[in-house]
Amino acid sequence: MLNVSEFGKKIAEASGISRLMEDLGHALSSGRDMLMLGGGNPAHIPRVQERFRESMQKLLESGGEFERAIGNYDPPQGNKEFIEAVARLLADEFDWEIEPKNIALTNGSQSAFFILFNMFAGTFEGRTNKKILFPLAPEYIGYCDVGLEDGFVASKPEIEHISEHIFKYHIDFDRINITDEIGAICVSRPTNPTGNVLTDSEIEKLSELALANDIPLIVDNAYGTPFPNIIFTEAKPLWNEHTIVCMSLSKLGLPAARTGIVIAGEEIIDMVSRVNANMNLAPGSLGAAIATNLVRSGEIIHLSREVIRPFYEKKAGDAVQQLCDGLDGIDFHIHKPEGAFFLWLWLRGLPITDHELYERLKKRGVLIVPGHYFFPGLKAEWKHKNECIRINYAQDKEIVSAGLKIIADEVKIAYVSA
Numbered sequence: 001m002l003n004v005s006e007f008g009k010k011i012a013e014a015s016g017i018s019r020l021m022e023d024l025g026h027a028l029s030s031g032r033d034m035l036m037l038g039g040g041n042p043a044h045i046p047r048v049q050e051r052f053r054e055s056m057q058k059l060l061e062s063g064g065e066f067e068r069a070i071g072n073y074d075p076p077q078g079n080k081e082f083i084e085a086v087a088r089l090l091a092d093e094f095d096w097e098i099e100p101k102n103i104a105l106t107n108g109s110q111s112a113f114f115i116l117f118n119m120f121a122g123t124f125e126g127r128t129n130k131k132i133l134f135p136l137a138p139e140y141i142g143y144c145d146v147g148l149e150d151g152f153v154a155s156k157p158e159i160e161h162i163s164e165h166i167f168k169y170h171i172d173f174d175r176i177n178i179t180d181e182i183g184a185i186c187v188s189r190p191t192n193p194t195g196n197v198l199t200d201s202e203i204e205k206l207s208e209l210a211l212a213n214d215i216p217l218i219v220d221n222a223y224g225t226p227f228p229n230i231i232f233t234e235a236k237p238l239w240n241e242h243t244i245v246c247m248s249l250s251k252l253g254l255p256a257a258r259t260g261i262v263i264a265g266e267e268i269i270d271m272v273s274r275v276n277a278n279m280n281l282a283p284g285s286l287g288a289a290i291a292t293n294l295v296r297s298g299e300i301i302h303l304s305r306e307v308i309r310p311f312y313e314k315k316a317g318d319a320v321q322q323l324c325d326g327l328d329g330i331d332f333h334i335h336k337p338e339g340a341f342f343l344w345l346w347l348r349g350l351p352i353t354d355h356e357l358y359e360r361l362k363k364r365g366v367l368i369v370p371g372h373y374f375f376p377g378l379k380a381e382w383k384h385k386n387e388c389i390r391i392n393y394a395q396d397k398e399i400v401s402a403g404l405k406i407i408a409d410e411v412k413i414a415y416v417s418a
């Protein structure tokens with residue numbers, strides 16, 4: 001057993017999610033053809049990938065651009081041209097008063113959350129242990145282990161039953177209590193794992209709460225507008241000086257480029273840039289190099305609206321239809337898919353745990369993610385946590401369809417044999 005610091009133990013901890021990711025990795029390398037409905041990989045959309053290929057080709061063929069992109073460190077704030085292009089796009093699109101000084105890049109937005117959560121939660125002035133508030137759990141699994149101190153609290157949602165088998169979570173504002181111990185509020189919108197899109201009124205209320213308590217509201221816009229725009233409802237995006245919006249090129253189709261975009265007040269951007277310098281010297285440049293012209297020309301908006309959103313919306317509709325047919329007779333509820341690319345399936349009264357269902361599905365060659373991992377900060381016992389699973393429907397039609405068929409079958413077996 002290595003003798004390492006408290007920091008070392010916490011950061012290298014074999015957390016639930018790291019164990020699960022290893023499990024997924026082993027299952028995939030076992031030689032069996034697993035149906036990958038777990039994980040958070042975006043689809044490979046041919047029309048989008050073609051545009052990235054063309055962009056890369058231009059970079060390679062133009063005199064010296066490729067060499068500059070790979071041969072120089074960017075500043076710690078990130079690639080200047082890309083930041084300028086993003087600032088202009090956001091200002092034009094939403095009338096936000098954004099300038100380049102309001103944007104920093106990170107190596108994926110995951111690392112932005114590591115920086116922000118540890119900046120706004122933890123020990124303050126040697127005493128208060130501040131926490132990040134997730135006003136609505138379930139929330140993104142990736143938040144669970146980025147806080148170095150035990151830094152999260154979360155609230156149970158209200159559940160609206162829209163129809164017999166479709167429901168939607170809402171923030172239960174009666175449960176939200178912002179004490180001195182809350183350092184920031186954070187939501188993903190659209191939400192991973194549920195596909196929920198918080199309403200404009202919920203976001204406005206959170207923004208008012210943040211302002212009134214002088215704390216930031218962090219909005220994780222990894223799936224949101226204006227890119228990748230995997231959002232199937234109308235939702236007004238929000239930014240102001242006490243809101244931090246985190247975006248990413250990953251769900252657009254560039255997860256390997258590791259490009260996160262933080263939009264915030266100048267002071268926060270300066271801090272993120274300095275952390276970048278300390279941790280990485282500079283954020284990687286290739287994602288920015290591939291995407292700059294797409295952002296400058298506005299084509300990224302066109303691709304997101306005309307190609308990416310309809311692609312996922314169709315897949316969501318097909319997946320819901322198949323599950324509804326396959327689960328006939330079961331007390332199942334699907335969160336209304338309003339964005340992202342997951343179905344959140346609530347199996348009310350499931351006689352086994354979500355983990356047992358995950359194990360049984362894995363034996364039959366289907367990978368999903370058990371729901372209980374998606375409640376960071378929610379300590380209360382709640383049966384619901386073990387009655388849900390997350391299904392990624394981004395993969396090819398045949399894979400998703402074969403996976404959903406097995407899921408429906410195994411769920412029925414679980415109810416019938418109880």
Ligand SMILES: Cc1ncc(COP(=O)(O)O)c(C=O)c1O
Nearest residue numbers: 040108109110188192222248250
């Ligand atoms: C809600 C949400 N936020 C952030 C991330 C992190 O993405 P990346 O680090 O690739 O930008 C993900 C990835 O799955 C996500 O689903």
